[in-house]
Amino acid sequence: MTSIVVLSGGVGGARFLRGLRAHLADAPGSAPGGPASALGLPDSSRDLAATAPDSATVTAVVNTGDDMWLSGVRIAPDLDSIMYTLAGENDEVRGWGRVGESERVSSELRAYGIGWPWFTLGDLDIGTHLARTALLRDGQTLTQATARITSRWPLGVRLLPVTDSEVETHVVVEPDDAAEGRSSMHFQEWWTRHRASLPARAFVQHGLESTTATPEVISAIVDADVILVAPSNPVVSIGTILGIPGVREAMAASAAPIVGVSPIIGGAVVRGMADACLSAIGVPTAADAVARHYGARADGGLLDGWLIDEVDASLAPGIEESGIPTRVAPLWMTDVARSARLAGTALDFVRELRARA
Ligand code: GDP
Ligand code: CA
Numbered sequence: 544m545t546s547i548v549v550l551s552g553g554v555g556g557a558r559f560l561r562g563l564r565a566h567l568a569d570a571p572g573s574a575p576g577g578p579a580s581a582l583g584l585p586d587s588s589r590d591l592a593a594t595a596p597d598s599a600t601v602t603a604v605v606n607t608g609d610d611m612w613l614s615g616v617r618i619a620p621d622l623d624s625i626m627y628t629l630a631g632e633n634d635e636v637r638g639w640g641r642v643g644e645s646e647r648v649s650s651e652l653r654a655y656g657i658g659w660p661w662f663t664l665g666d667l668d669i670g671t672h673l674a675r676t677a678l679l680r681d682g683q684t685l686t687q688a689t690a691r692i693t694s695r696w697p698l699g700v701r702l703l704p705v706t707d708s709e710v711e712t713h714v715v716v717e718p719d720d721a722a723e724g725r726s727s728m729h730f731q732e733w734w735t736r737h738r739a740s741l742p743a744r745a746f747v748q749h750g751l752e753s754t755t756a757t758p759e760v761i762s763a764i765v766d767a768d769v770i771l772v773a774p775s776n777p778v779v780s781i782g783t784i785l786g787i788p789g790v791r792e793a794m795a796a797s798a799a800p801i802v803g804v805s806p807i808i809g810g811a812v813v814r815g816m817a818d819a820c821l822s823a824i825g826v827p828t829a830a831d832a833v834a835r836h837y838g839a840r841a842d843g844g845l846l847d848g849w850l851i852d853e854v855d856a857s858l859a860p861g862i863e864e865s866g867i868p869t870r871v872a873p874l875w876m877t878d879v880a881r882s883a884r885l886a887g888t889a890l891d892f893v894r895e896l897r898a899r900a
Contacts, residue, residue, distance in 0.1 A: 545599040547890075548767040548799070549700075552606045552780025553624035554639060554814065555806055555876075556773040560603055561628055562882025563771075564699045566890070567599050569883065601700045602763045604790075606775070607685070608712035608748060608783035609730055614658035616672035617679055620731070621780065622689055622702055623671055630696035638814070641667040661736045686757050703763060705784045708754035712779050714823075715745040730779055739816040743823035746779060748786055756789035764793040769893050771886075772803035772845070774813075774874065777833050778820035785845070794845065800896045802848040802889050803837060805830040808874050809854040831858040831865075839866030848896050850874065850889060868896060 549560060609620045627633035627641055634642045644665035652658045664672070671692065678688035684707040693702050712730035716722045721741055733741060764770065775781050785791055794801060807830045812818045818828040826836045830851040838844015849867050851858060852874040862869040870892045876882040 545768045546763070546766060547599055547601045547769045547771065548763050549601065549603045549771045549773050550775070550781055550784050551603045551621070551625065551773040552775030553609070553621035554628075555775045556603065556605070556621065556780065557625040557628035557633070558876040558882050559771075559773040559775075559804065559886065560601065560625060560700050561879055562876060562884075563601060563886035563889075564629065565879050565883040566886040567601070568699075570598070570887070602767075603700050603702050604705050604760050604763065604784060605702055606780040606783050607704045607706060608710060608779060609734075610709065611711060611729055611731055613662065614652050614664070616664075616669065616676045618664075618672055619675065619685070619689075619704070622704060623668070625700075625702055626671075626693050626696070626698065629698040629700055632696070640665050644668065659732070659736070662731070684757070686759055703757065703760050705756055705760055705790065706754050706787050707757050708750055710748050710750040710754050710783075710787065712783055713747045713749050714741075714743045715747060716741045716743060734816070739819035743819060745823065746782070746820070748783060751786065751788075754787060756787045756793065761789055761793045764790070764799075765797050767797055767799040769890065770794065770797060770799045770801040771889055771893075772801065772837070774804040774806035774876070776815070776817040776820055777806060777826070777836060778817070778824055781837075782824075800847045800893045800900075801840060801845060802850065802893050802896070803834070803846050804850045804885065804889060805833060805852065805855070805874060807833055807855075808852040813875070829858070830855040831862045834862045834867050834869070835865055841866050848892050850885075850892065868899075870895075 603625060606621045611618055632641055634640050644667055646663055646665055648666050648669050649663045653660055674692055675688050678691055685704045686707055689702050689704055713727045714730055714733040715727045718724050718726040772781060807828055810829050821828050826832050834849045837846050840847045846867050849862055849869045850872055851869060853871055856871045859869045859871055872888040874885060
């Protein structure tokens with residue numbers, strides 16, 4: 544049984560995990576007649592019901608820095624993006640949230656002046672937040688609450704919040720009129736309300752002093768056979784995960800090769816506004832710059848290997864010179880099949896790195 548751990552943010556991580564699951568379900572040696580055929584689902588639904596085959600387990604270590612309390616409920620955007628995507632419940636057109644969503648509860652909250660008027664919570668989504676909040680109020684940890692909530696669907700991936708504590712990413716900004724005189728705000732306000740347009744001076748993890756990664760996360764990482772870094776936001780998704788005390792130490796202690804997938808293709812962030820986060824920490828929006836930011840494992844950094852897109856092939860020699868073995872492959876996750884091929888390439892690369900070692 545191969546244990547694969549994936550460090551993951553929300554949307555980019557979710558697409559990669561869905562591809563990894565599809566790759567494993569199709570890989571030779573995987574259990575035939577998985578849940579999709581057992582349920583009599585058509586081929587197009589295979590992805591929905593697929594579980595990782597007996598030969599591999601997939602654990603996602605998920606960013607919780609975007610989490611927050613709003614209107615009385617605990618919101619965990621990245622955990623939910625992954626859960627909805629793997630459950631086939633995500634809105635593919637909008638790119639986030641539940642499919643077939645309505646917003647009746649949000650309009651009532653707005654009428655009461657509760658919550659953020661620019662942050663709409665869908666009705667179905669509020670159901671998830673209420674369920675999570677109820678479990679937390681009953682004394683469960685976020686890890687336990689997540690296990691319970693995700694058990695609703697055959698996700699085929701275990702979702703582990705990186706920490707059970709409330710560590711939230713805040714953005715340090717210029718205290719001008721646009722920021723209403725405030726010098727910092729929750730990441731979610733900066734991202735959703737201001738569309739990352741207020742120049743960010745820094746990202747700060749509130750609550751970091753009193754936290755560690757969960758024991759589940761530490762042992763998943765230490766015991767992993769393969770660790771993949773999803774093409775997620777290097778600053779506020781992967782950076783936040785790596786900033787939780789215990790994670791870097793566990794990564795260093797793990798015997799597993801660590802291979803990352805570039806979230807940057809051709810000098811652009813593909814989807815979203817992650818370039819605003821990178822520039823705040825002085826990292827250019829480029830596949831080689833992000834690789835160097837993560838660093839070569841041999842030099843005390845993160846990576847044993849790095850995947851870049853074909854349009855960035857010319858960057859490969861330079862990244863290799865920095866001590867990070869690099870492979871070129873198509874990195875666009877435009878559909879499940881392409882995402883699955885990308886995941887397969889990452890696993891091939893891991894095998895190759897093992898053979899070299
Ligand atoms: P978030 O938490 O919802 O912002 O999602 P993540 O942090 O997991 O991922 C966001 C990042 O994923 C974006 O900044 C993109 O750089 C990257 N991304 C999105 N789609 C793709 C894709 O198709 N291919 C690659 N390589 N990266 C992608
Ligand atoms: Ca996120």
